Amino acid sequence: MRKFDYTKLPDELMHYELMNLISAIHEYKGKQELFIEAKPDILESMLEIAKIQSTGASNRIEGIYISDERLDALVKLKAEPQNRSEREIAGYREVLSLIHENYDHITPNTNVILQLHRDLYHFSPSSSGGKFKNSDNIIAETDASGKRKVRFQPLSAFETPDAVDRLTTTFIEAVNADKYDPLLLIPMFVLDFLCIHPFNDGNGRLSRLLTLLILYRSGYIVGKYLSIEMIIENTKETYNEVYMTAQLDGRKKTTAILPLLSITLKSS
Template sequence: MTTLRRFLGEFSSMPATVGWYLADLGEFKGRQEMFTRRAPQKLQALRQHALVESTVSSNRIEGVKIDQSRINTVVFGSPHLRDRDEEEVRGYRQALSWIHDDGDSIPITEKTVLNLHRLVRGDIWDAGAYKDKDGEIVQRYPDGRSRVRFRPVSARNTPDQMGKLVSLYDDAARSRAIPPAILLAAWNLDFLCIHPFRDGNGRVSRLLLLLQLYHWGFDVGCYISLERIIEENKERYYETLEESSRGWHEDRHDPWPYIQFLLFVLKTAYKEYEQRLSDVGNGRGNKTELILQAIAKANQSFSISEIRDRCPEVSLEMIRRILKRLRDDKRIESTGRGRNARWRKTGNW
């Protein structure tokens, strides 16, 4: 029995913190249009920034990385792609563009799920196809040890389970028996527990979450990268997923840790959305503001490369220029020289 089937049968006692999240999200959603009207000329810049961050972060969570200097070219240009990683990064960007452009008209169907997988996996033999062999989700440790974290649905049962999951989503959406934000998170958990593909499940799950958010009027993922927030909280992401998937096959699992995590991601995105639009409305430069926010979120000690990871479309030269200005203003100081140089926050952040 999946989480959705259980909720449709009896949706009751949810943790009090979930209720608080839902109340906060309701307020954010209510103010969404007001903030969008405040600075419509800046929304395209936010959207483009989120497109880069989401593409890079969602792939990086799964170990798919490309050269920092190639990010803008791969995401926005039409270059000759050098390797599989660049192909998958480009494919994720194409999937994001499809959702951002046509999200309201893209249904939650198996065809949509397979099409998203085909995009993110690129030119590989099983792109857009369910797994044909059973597998395990294995956690590997630096010392060479490993353990089985979860055994997904078998390959033989995957098509049937995915068909039922899509049908359950339709039933839940029509009945409105489950609050939309919880519905999306519960469906996302069930999808990851089925684990329908040999590879690419995490990336497809994040794209489907974005698509479903569009369907329910939560537009924040267009302007703030949900994938980047998940990457910044990656340990919590994997911990709550493991906690909530334990006992899933026997219907003895506790879905709330993972559901609360995704609600936290959504609330964090809305808070950042309002902050960025407020800052833009005060006349601050968009790229400068992105750098300042990245520094504010960084540890007390940080490197230029860490800031660049958070602002992938901002040039290295501009980051250095802002750091120099902040150093002159006594807000940061350099603690080294050369490639290993680090910076330390000294002023009020």
């Protein structure tokens, strides 16, 4: 049984580079309210641009592509989706908007995660949206010779519901205890979520939405105005490799923290 423990962080996290990053992010966080009050018109424009960029980038990371014109129409005008890719993008748009507008009232527990996943596939009624995976899945890759190999084996479908319950409960307890900075806890939570890989599809996209949700709930709302997903897309090879390495060896979980903090800091 996989354990989730956020009550004691590894000593490696008390690294000067991490602490400097967190200190800088806190400094930017302290300035964001002043900017929001002083530049509301500019921020409104940035908000609309970031929605489009975030929706497009997070889906492109998963190989979901549409034209810029259709992306604009789907996000800005809420146009009716016309094919599978557009249905998945429209679902992401809906969940992103929900998080932007209601993050204070959305606690990342099991039921909420299921609801967000259901909404992610709202425009794909035949999908398994809102339901945990019904069969075991693997993370595989194809090498240069065309040979497919397994890189990571997530938790089984049988173990998944209980694992997500324990994951969310222990994480919420750790956040409420206020012992450690959320900036350290969030990437650990996301990594554990990806190690479970709780759904047949949509795990990567939902992990990025959960990252935004928890950042917003912790007071870091920069992702509303500058697309963190687009920054992830621009560094996705490094980002994916770090997370894959950490999934392959739980003892290396701390290696996933620095890249995510760097991404958050750059977006500030």
